[in-house]
Structure formats: structure tokens, C-alpha cells
Amino acid sequence: MTTTESGSGLETLTRPDAERARELVAAGIERGALVTVVGRCTVTYDGRAASSLGAGERHVMLKPDGAALVHTDEGQQPVNWQPPDCDHEATVADGRLVVESHRETPEEHLTVRFESVVHAAAYPLTDEEDLSLAGTEADLRERILDEPALVEAGFEPLATERSTPAGAVDVFGEDADGRTVVVELKRRRVGPDAVGQLGRYVDALERELHAETDVRGILVAPSVTDRARRLLAERGLEFVAVEPTRE
Template identity: 60%
Template sequence: MHTTTLHRPTHRETLWELEAAIERGDLITVFGRCTVDYDGRATSTLGPGNRLVILKPDGSTLVHTDEKRTPVNWQPPGCEHHASVRDGRLRVRGTRTTPDETLDIHFEQVHQFSALDVTGGRDLDLYGSEEDLREHILDDPSLVESGFTPLETERESTAGPMDIYGEDAEGVPMVVELKRRRVGPSAASQLQRYVEALHREFGDSVAVRGVLVAPSVTDRAADLLKENGLEFVALDPATGEPPEATEASEEVEPPEASEDADGDEPKEADSETDGSDG
């Protein structure tokens, strides 16, 4: 574990240590007064100011101001770093291809240079993702509906891969779209595309149900689901259970309403959705 730090170095000193640090595979931070020019998918310029620049050994480049989580300028992994001194300025250039992009940082003055030996675990354990929600449902399909039988995940269709494909207690095909958070109109459209793809695949005479599973849904998305005869089931991705007792969710009659009607009545594509909303 080593760190190299220079305080108010000359451009020549910075250049020297920069190249050595790149060679070593260190993560480099440069704090200094600079301008930034970007050209690639878009084009941008940034006037002079004191900023923190980070060069990662994988080619990532970050230019940070004192605000925001998102860097003001950047380059994704895979770009090549090159430094030079011209016209009394230190230029750090990051270039990449596909697409062709160039990021130029011109330092008028470097206040601090550091080369850091960043190492150790990079993968975190994360809970509460859409994948977790899927596993909850595959473990207990009745979370979606009593009698639901998952048949395939990532099932391909002309509209793309569906999260869960299966059938209800009556054998009616069901496509289930999962979202880890409250959904808007785009999720409803996405589900609708899959349902339409199945209609084309099976023929319009075959009923197909589309179910959106998410912790909650916006009004607009709920309307959209209703218009398209799609259904909504409220589940929390972390627990796999209904998020919490809200008025709206209590309005939905529990599945044990009558013993001969739990999950029956395969809905037609133009039937209404029940419950929902967040």
C-alpha cells in the first residue's frame, strides 16, 4: 500500500509522476485549476475553475465540481490516458473509440497530485433488486396470484424478453413484468408490448393476461394499465410481500373471498384491472 502526493507541483513534476502512476496502475487524483473540453456523442466546454479530476486504471475519467453526484465531465472505462505539457499548461487527454470520444483537461495550475493504490473488493452484496423480487415470486408464485404457475423467465418474444412467463389456474397464459420501485407509464407500455407480442404469437382468439408487479404505481400508469386490460399486484422487492397496508390495497378483496372463486375467471384482455395504486 503506497500513496504518492505532490503539493503545488510544477507541470513537469506532475507529468512525471502521472506517467509513473499510470504505469503502476494507480488511481490518480489531480486537484487544480482547469478547463475541460469534451467531444463525442455530444460536445461541451467548461470554463476555468478548481476541480477534482480522477483517473482510474481502467480508463475511467471523472471531473468533479463541488456539487452533484454526477461528474461535470467524464469518460467511461476503456479510454486511454495521455498527459503532456504544452503552452505552459498540463493537458490530460482521455480518448476512446466506439464511439469516438475525446476529453481534454487543461490545467493552468495543479494544487495537489496523488497516486493511490486502490485495491480490494469491488463487488457489493445488494438486496432489494428486481432479481430478488423475481426469486421471491419463483419461490412462492401465489404471491402473484393463487394458482399462478411460472413456466419460464426471460422468455423471448418479438417485443423482447419477458420477466416471467407462465399461466394462471385455468391455464391462461400470463406475462409478468417486475419492477423494484413505483412504476410510471413506461412500465405499463412495456408490459403491453409483451402482451401484444403474445397475441400475435398465439392469435387474437387466445386470451393473454398481463400482470405488473411492483411496490406501487402512479395514477397515470394505473389508467394506462386499465385501458389495456392489464393487472397490477403490489409487492415489495425486499420482502416479497405487499408493501404495507394502504387504503387502496385494503380495498382489494383478499383472495379467500369465496372458496370457489380464488383466482378463477380468467380475465379477457379488455377486462378491468382491480385494485392497484400507491
């Protein structure tokens, strides 16, 4: 069995020769299909870094938006890839299928050389739907704005994404005594990096608001690591535990 074809645009080939496979891949790309090729191959990448991968059996996916993914039998991440907006090309060299993907800015090139093709397919996919996701940092921000007391009794949010010379502050407001408060939100347990981020915002605002006002910095997250807690104390910053919603 070497060829299968169905009514609705799906094309598949089982153990095709290189030329047949090349035709399917080239036609699939041309038609805007999602193309997959499974087989024994070597992979080389040159661009932001450089990599090479000896012969093994892998699953190669070429998307109509120009993305390319090479997956082994392990791992959530592809072993090699190209981002969207690359140009894909299928050729035959020395009787073998070669799939290449290229882009400029930055210059990057991925080459997959097949020793054998087990299966190739072109799937004409359409997907209109957008993912609806809950439990993000943006959701946590909405929750804080709805219920500012989660941060502290008397806390009054005045702005979100307020810009400072150090970047945009998640939530900017005042405490019950009228002191300026900077809130940095994290949807999960925080390490030293988040403390540094909050510290930069506090420093920037103290400079911007000129001296005598001292600015409070509050990190809001489910929890904090020991090292981060120590850093918070050193810099006179505060922590408030709030779980994200996830509903």
C-alpha cells in the same frame, strides 16, 4: 512542501509545477495506479456531444481501467467523464499541465487544462471483492417464484426470461383457469413506460400463441402512478402491489 512519498507505492505532490505533476500522472498511469489531480482547470469534451467548462477548481480522477472522472464540489455525477478503456495522456503545454483522455468507437476526447495544480496523487489500489446487492428486480423475481400467490392465488410460473418477438418476459405462467399470464416486475413505483413494456409482451404473445387464447398481463411493483394506472385500464392490463425485500 512539494513532494511526499511513502513505502508502498503511494506518491503525492502538493502544489507541484507542471512538469513534476506531469511526471507523477504519467508514471501513475503507467504503473496502473489510480491518479487524482486537484486544481483550477478548464475542461472540454467532444464526442457524442460537445461541452466546455470555464475555469474552476475540480477533482480529476484517472482510473487504471481507462475511466476518467471530473468532479466539482457539487453533485453525485461527474461534470465530465470518459468511460473505461480510454487512453489517458499527460503533457505540459505553455507551462501548464494538460490531461487528455481519448477513445475511438465512438470517437470521444476529453481535455483538462490546468491553470494550477493544488495536489496530485497516484494510489496503487487493489480490490478483489465484488459487491453483494439485495433488493433488485432479480430478487423480486426469486421472491415471486418462491411464493407465486403473491401475484395471485393459483398462479403458476412456467418460465422466466421467456423470449418473445418483443423481448424477454420477466415471468411467464398460467393462472388457475389455465390462461396464459405475463408478469412484468419492477422494484419501484412504475410509470407509463412499464405499462408500454408489458403491453408489448402481451401483444407479442397473443400473436405468437395465435388468436383464441387471450393473454393476461400483470404488472407487479410497489405502486403505480395515476397515468400508468389509467393506461393499464385502457389496455386491459392488471396491477398487483408487491414490495421488494431489501434483505
